[in-house]
Amino acid sequence: MALIVQKYGGTSVGDIDRIKNVARRIARTYDADNQVVVILSAMSGVTDQLIRTAEQITEFPDKREMDVLLATGEQTTVALMAMALTSMGYKAKSLLGFQAEILTDSHSCSARILDIGAGRIKELLTDNHIVIIAGFQGCDAKGDITTLGRGGSDTSAVAVAAGINAAACEIYTDVDGVYTADPNICKKARKLDRICYDEMLEMASLGAKVLQIRSVEFAMKFNVPVHVRSSFNEETGTMVVKEDANMEKVVVAGVTHNKNEARITFKKVPDRPGIASRILAPISEAGIIVDIIIQNTHDDNLADLTFTVGKTDYKTALAISRKTAAEINAGEVLGDENIAKISVVGVGMRSHYGVAAKMFATLAAENINILMISTSEIRISCIIEEKYTELAVRALHTAFGLDQE
Numbered sequence: 001m002a003l004i005v006q007k008y009g010g011t012s013v014g015d016i017d018r019i020k021n022v023a024r025r026i027a028r029t030y031d032a033d034n035q036v037v038v039i040l041s042a043m044s045g046v047t048d049q050l051i052r053t054a055e056q057i058t059e060f061p062d063k064r065e066m067d068v069l070l071a072t073g074e075q076t077t078v079a080l081m082a083m084a085l086t087s088m089g090y091k092a093k094s095l096l097g098f099q100a101e102i103l104t105d106s107h108s109c110s111a112r113i114l115d116i117g118a119g120r121i122k123e124l125l126t127d128n129h130i131v132i133i134a135g136f137q138g139c140d141a142k143g144d145i146t147t148l149g150r151g152g153s154d155t156s157a158v159a160v161a162a163g164i165n166a167a168a169c170e171i172y173t174d175v176d177g178v179y180t181a182d183p184n185i186c187k188k189a190r191k192l193d194r195i196c197y198d199e200m201l202e203m204a205s206l207g208a209k210v211l212q213i214r215s216v217e218f219a220m221k222f223n224v225p226v227h228v229r230s231s232f233n234e235e236t237g238t239m240v241v242k243e244d245a246n247m248e249k250v251v252v253a254g255v256t257h258n259k260n261e262a263r264i265t266f267k268k269v270p271d272r273p274g275i276a277s278r279i280l281a282p283i284s285e286a287g288i289i290v291d292i293i294i295q296n297t298h299d300d301n302l303a304d305l306t307f308t309v310g311k312t313d314y315k316t317a318l319a320i321s322r323k324t325a326a327e328i329n330a331g332e333v334l335g336d337e338n339i340a341k342i343s344v345v346g347v348g349m350r351s352h353y354g355v356a357a358k359m360f361a362t363l364a365a366e367n368i369n370i371l372m373i374s375t376s377e378i379r380i381s382c383i384i385e386e387k388y389t390e391l392a393v394r395a396l397h398t399a400f401g402l403d404q405e
Contacts, residue, residue, distance in 0.1 A: 002167040003035045003125070007135065007157035010044035011174040012231035013077050022172075022231060023084035026130060030090065035125045037164065039135040039157040040081060042073025063108035067137075067147045070109075071097070074134035074153070082132045092130040095120065097145070102138035102156065104146045111146035112214070113138060113155065116163025125164075133160060151212030158215045162222035169219070169226050171211065176230035177238035178203070178210050180402040181255045185390045188403040192253065193236075196243035199253045199345055202379045206256040206343040216240070243347055251348035251355060252400040257389050258341045261291070262314035263372070264321050265306040268331030271297055278328055279305060282320045288313040291341075292374040292383065302331075306372065308383065311337060339371065340389040343381040344396055356380050362399040368392055 006026065013019050030036045050069050054061040061069075078094035085092035101117030124131045135153025138146050148155055154171060161169035178200065181189040195203075197220035204213040210228055219226050219240060229237035247253075269275055276295065283290055291308040298304075309317045318335045325333045342363075349355050359380055363370060368391065372383035384392055397403060 001033050001035060003037070003164060004029055005037045005039065005157055005161040005164070005166045005169045006172060007039040007153060007170065008041065008172045008231055009153065009174065010041040010046070012172050013040060013081070014044040016080075018231075019077070019080055020084055023081060023088060025172075025231070026081075026085065027088055027090060030130055037121060037125070037131045037133065037160060037166070038081065039133050039153055039160060040074060040077045041135050041153040042077055046073040046076070064144060067108050067111075067145050070147050071134070071137045071145050074136050078132045078134045085130055085132075090130055091128055092132060093124055094132040094134070095124075096134045097137035097156075098139035098143070100133045100160070102159070104138040104140055104148070106140040106142070106144070106146065109147055110149040111138060111140070113148070113159045113218075116159055118160075118163045121160070121164055148214075151215070154212040154215035155218060158218040158222075158224050158226065161224045162218060166224070169224050171215075171226060171228050172231035173210065173228065174230065174232070175210060175228075176233060176235055177228050178208070178240070178254075180253070181393050181397050182208075182257065185257075186255070186394050186397050188394075188397060190402065192238050194239045194241060194247070195253060196247050196347055197240060198243060198378055199247075199347055200240045202343070202345045202376070203254055203256050206258055206341065206345065206379070206381065208254070208256050211240070247347050249348060250346060251352045252344045252346040252402065253348075254345050255393050255396045255400070255402065256343045256345065257393050258343075259386055259389060260311045261308050261339050261341050261383065262311045262317075262335065262337045263306055263308045263339055263383065264314075264318055265304060265334040265336075266321065266325055266330050267304050267334065268298075268302045269305050270328065270330070271301045271303040275303075275328065276305060279321070279324055280307070282324055283307075283309070283317055286313075286316060286320060288317050288320075292372050292381070294372055308339075308341070308372070338386045339383050340386040340392075341381050341383055342389065342392045342396065343379055344400060345379045347378050349378050349380075358399060359396060362395050363392060366391055366395050368395075 082094040104111035135156040183189040226240040
């Protein structure tokens with residue numbers, strides 16, 4: 001008997017027919033002599049509708065009350081799923097986040113999981129129940145409902161799998177695995193059989209939307225094997241697992257892109273200690289994440305400083321930056337929303353040379369100018385003009401031999 005955690009996203013349970021289809025899949029897993037714990041998202045579109053409803057009340061809804069409101073989406077889905085399984089003759093019970101003892105911090109709308117008290121889950125499993133848990137939610141030490149932010153059900157699933165020592169965590173979604181690039185723009189993209197945690201973490205942070213980044217962090221920390229699969233077919237998906245020796249033989253595992261990028265440039269900044277902190281601190285205090293940072297020094301004790309932020313934070317960051325520039329006697333502040341980040345990822349980079357040179361040469365051959373560069377041990381990212389995104393992805397996919405099996 002194996003203990004399996006399965007997570008189904010919003011499109012997988014988007015209507016009653018799909019809920020019944022998922023119930024049959026869960027039942028087949030249970031009938032194969034497994035214990036089954038299921039994590040569910042809200043039905044597709046429900047969370048967005050709840051947000052729109054709140055915004056009809058007030059332009060700035062209270063975040064604690066937003067947690068209470070948004071948690072109702074998953075509450076509906078788990079109740080319907082438990083009903084579906086019960087009607088099929090199975091013992092099933094739904095649990096909300098607080099009932100499953102998912103303890104979080106108190107950051108409303110973006111809480112982080114601190115602990116999983118698995119007592120109630122294990123009791124139900126011992127009594128041969130299929131346990132249906134609301135994803136995306138938990139509760140803090142005060143007993144208040146909290147939510148984990150977009151994609152939080154993935155994190156719920158992996159955290160629960162770690163908390164109950166599950167044999168595997170299966171993430172069911174509307175794609176059938178992790179691909180070498182976005183198949184919507186690169187027709188030669190291939191589904192990967194296996195990918196290591198480090199590669200998946202980089203790809204998730206760089207724009208690949210298959211898994212939420214915090215779920216990958218949990219899986220890596222607690223060594224939870226994650227199987228990314230489609231809920232619409234029976235095909236084997238992609239296993240996200242610990243790195244093995246064979247993985248380093250592949251130099252580049254995938255090419256990612258992210259169009260949700262904007263850059264801000266401070267011109268003629270005084271080149272003295274503490275200025276970078278003075279520029280970036282107000283951005284951080286506004287809760288805005290800064291990605292790539294580059295500084296160019298001039299001969300006149302002045303410098304230019306450029307950084308990127310998410311496109312949704314661009315206008316706020318630009319307004320803050322212009323205020324800061326006036327305070328530090330910098331020159332003008334320039335902004336650009338028409339950019340994208342292109343990245344190549346692979347653990348094989350650790351033991352192979354020439355990856356950066358090949359990437360830059362490939363982009364140059366397509367007459368694509370590189371605006372900014374950032375690297376890590378297993379990743380190289382370039383900021384380019386947004387209009388060249390698809391061309392860059394396809395060219396790099398071919399250049400690094402990802403078109404072939």
